[in-house]
Amino acid sequence: MIRKMKTLSGLFLLLLFLLFVAGCSGNKTSSEAEKGKEIELKDPEDVGYPDEITYWTELVPNVAATSKSLNDVAAYLELEKITGTKVEFKHPSGEGSDITEQFNLMVASGKLPDVIEYNWRTVPNGPDQAIEAGTIIRLNELIKQYAPNLTNYLNENPEVKKMVTTDDGNIYTFPFLRGDESLMVFLGMIIRQDWLDKLNLEMPTTISEWEEVLTAIKNGDPNGNGKADEIPLMVQLNDFKYIGAFVGGYGIHAQFYNDNGTVKYGSIQPEFKDFLTTMNSWYEKGLLDPDFSAVDSKLMDAKVTNDQLGSFFGFSGGGIGKYTGLMKEKNPDFKLIPAPNPSLNEGEKAATGHLEHAYSGMHSAAISGSAENPEEIVKWLDFAYSEEGHMLFNFGVEGESYEMVDGNPIYTEKITKNPDGLPMTQALGKYIRASYGGPLIQDKRYLEQYYELPEQKDAVKIWGESAENHINMPPTTLNVEESEEFNSIMSDLNTYYDETVIRFIMGDEPLDNFDEFVDTLKGMGIERAIELQQAALDRYMER
Incomplete structure (x- = not known):
C-alpha cells in the first residue's frame, strides 16, 4: 500500500x-x-x-x-x-x-x-x-x-x-x-576475494559459475561466525534495468539498446525470460538478497560492514574503496575485487556492461x-x-587537500590518510566535486589517486574488457512532441514493468506469464516507444 x-x-x-x-x-x-x-x-x-x-x-x-x-x-x-x-x-x-x-x-x-x-x-x-x-x-x-x-x-x-x-x-x-x-567505466560486479580464498573458489566468469560460487557462499559460512547469515548476492532492480548487471550475459540490455543502428527493447526479447528465470531461481534458493527491491544506501552499508554480503553491483570508488576503508580495522582480511561481466558461455563477452559517455x-x-x-x-x-x-x-x-609535485597535483594526507578516519571518498567530499560530478570537467589525475587500491585500478580494465558495450545507447534527445508521447507511454509502463519484474523474481508472478507480460508492454505502447527512440538515434547519428 x-x-x-x-x-x-x-x-x-x-x-x-x-x-x-x-x-x-x-x-x-x-x-x-x-x-x-x-x-x-x-x-x-x-x-x-x-x-x-x-x-x-x-x-x-x-x-x-x-x-x-x-x-x-x-x-x-x-x-x-x-x-x-x-x-x-x-x-x-x-x-x-x-x-x-x-x-x-x-x-x-x-x-x-x-x-x-x-x-x-x-x-x-x-x-x-x-x-x-x-x-x-x-x-x-x-x-x-x-x-x-x-x-x-x-x-x-x-x-x-x-x-x-x-x-x-x-x-x-x-x-x-x-x-x-578511463573515467567512463566505474560500475560493475564486486566480490569478496577473502571468501573465495577461504572456500577455495575461482573467480566466476559465467552465469553457471556464479551460481556455484553463490551457493558455496550461502552454505560455507565464510564469515566464520557459525551462523547461516551470509547474503551471497545483492543486485538491485536499477542495476540490471539501466546498467545491465547479469542481463548482458544473455546478449541483450534490459531497456532500450542499439543493435547496429536498430533500437530494441531487451525486456520483450525471449532472452529476458531466461534472465528472469535465473534471478527467480537464485531468489528461491536464497542466493539473491531478499531486500533487493527496496534496499537503500544505509541498509547496503550495514550489510557490507556487518560482514554479511558476498557480492554486489557497485562503484570502484564508492564500493571497493569505501568499504575497504570502513572494514580495515574491523576485519583486516576483508578484501573486495572486481569481477568480470558474466557471460552465458565460457570465453564469450557479455553483450553490455557499464560504460558512460x-x-x-x-x-x-x-x-x-x-x-x-x-x-x-x-x-x-x-x-x-x-x-x-x-x-x-x-x-x-x-596546501590543504593537494600539493604540486613535479608538476602534478598530489592529494595530501587529509585526503589519503584522513586524520578523522574518513574513507577517501568522504574526505574528498569535503573539498571537491570531481568524485561525484557537477558542472565541471573531471580530471583523470583525480581518479589515478582516488583509486588508491590496485583492485580499483584493475576494475576499469576488467569491467571494460569483459563487455562489448557497443549496444549501449548514445545520449540522444527526443524532440518536444516525441518526448511528450514517450513519457506518456513510459510513465505507466515503467510502473507496471517494475512491479511485475519484481514479482517474477520473487515468484509471486509465474514465469509462464512472461508472454502475457510482453503482450501487456506492447499494449501499453512499447513498440511506439521504440519507434520514437529510433527516430532520436537516427537524428543523433546525423548531427
Whole structure:
C-alpha cells in the first residue's frame, strides 16, 4: 500500500509538472518560445560575477556524511573568495525517486532558483520543451559571449559538443564531462576475494559459475561466525534495468539498446525470460538478497560492514574503496575485487556492461527562466572550466587537500590518510566535486589517486574488457512532441514493468506469464516507444 501511494504521489507530481510546462508554453509568443527568454547580450567586459545566486542540487551521501550543505565544501568556500558570489544552496532530501518528486513539485510551483542541477537531458518532455516553457533558458549565445573556457573546450571536442546539443540546436546546461576514457567505466560486479580464498573458489566468469560460487557462499559460512547469515548476492532492480548487471550475459540490455543502428527493447526479447528465470531461481534458493527491491544506501552499508554480503553491483570508488576503508580495522582480511561481466558461455563477452559517455546529462547545471542576471551566472559557472577552476573542483585547495609535485597535483594526507578516519571518498567530499560530478570537467589525475587500491585500478580494465558495450545507447534527445508521447507511454509502463519484474523474481508472478507480460508492454505502447527512440538515434547519428 505504501509503495502504491508513493507511486500515485509521483504520478500526481509528474502531472503537475507537465501541466505547468504546457501552460507556460501556451502563454509565450512564437519568438519567446523559440528562444525561451529574450536576453540582451552585454559587452563581456561589462559583466562581472553575481553578488548572490540560489542553486538547487542533490547533496550526495558521501558529502552529506560530513557537510550540511555544499556551502561547507572547501571548493565553494574558495570560489566565494575568488568571485565574491554568495551561493544559497537548496538541497532536496532523500534519494532517487524522492529527489525526482521534489524536482517535479518545484518546477510545477514555478518558484525556481537561479540554477538547477539535474539530468535535464531526460526531463519530462525534454530540454527543448523546458526552454520553450521558460523553465530554463537556451545557453548557446550566452556561452559563446560569456563562457570562453567552456566554448574553447566544446570547439576542441566536437563529439562532446554534439552530445550536449539537442536536435533543435539548443545547449541547455553547463555539463558534467568525463575528460578521459578511463573515467567512463566505474560500475560493475564486486566480490569478496577473502571468501573465495577461504572456500577455495575461482573467480566466476559465467552465469553457471556464479551460481556455484553463490551457493558455496550461502552454505560455507565464510564469515566464520557459525551462523547461516551470509547474503551471497545483492543486485538491485536499477542495476540490471539501466546498467545491465547479469542481463548482458544473455546478449541483450534490459531497456532500450542499439543493435547496429536498430533500437530494441531487451525486456520483450525471449532472452529476458531466461534472465528472469535465473534471478527467480537464485531468489528461491536464497542466493539473491531478499531486500533487493527496496534496499537503500544505509541498509547496503550495514550489510557490507556487518560482514554479511558476498557480492554486489557497485562503484570502484564508492564500493571497493569505501568499504575497504570502513572494514580495515574491523576485519583486516576483508578484501573486495572486481569481477568480470558474466557471460552465458565460457570465453564469450557479455553483450553490455557499464560504460558512460563523456556526457550523460547527470549533475549538469541549467539556468532557470527566473534568473535575473543570467550573463553573470554564466560567467560564474564558466569558472569551473578554467584552469584555476578545474584544479579547484578536481583537487581542492592547494596546501590543504593537494600539493604540486613535479608538476602534478598530489592529494595530501587529509585526503589519503584522513586524520578523522574518513574513507577517501568522504574526505574528498569535503573539498571537491570531481568524485561525484557537477558542472565541471573531471580530471583523470583525480581518479589515478582516488583509486588508491590496485583492485580499483584493475576494475576499469576488467569491467571494460569483459563487455562489448557497443549496444549501449548514445545520449540522444527526443524532440518536444516525441518526448511528450514517450513519457506518456513510459510513465505507466515503467510502473507496471517494475512491479511485475519484481514479482517474477520473487515468484509471486509465474514465469509462464512472461508472454502475457510482453503482450501487456506492447499494449501499453512499447513498440511506439521504440519507434520514437529510433527516430532520436537516427537524428543523433546525423548531427
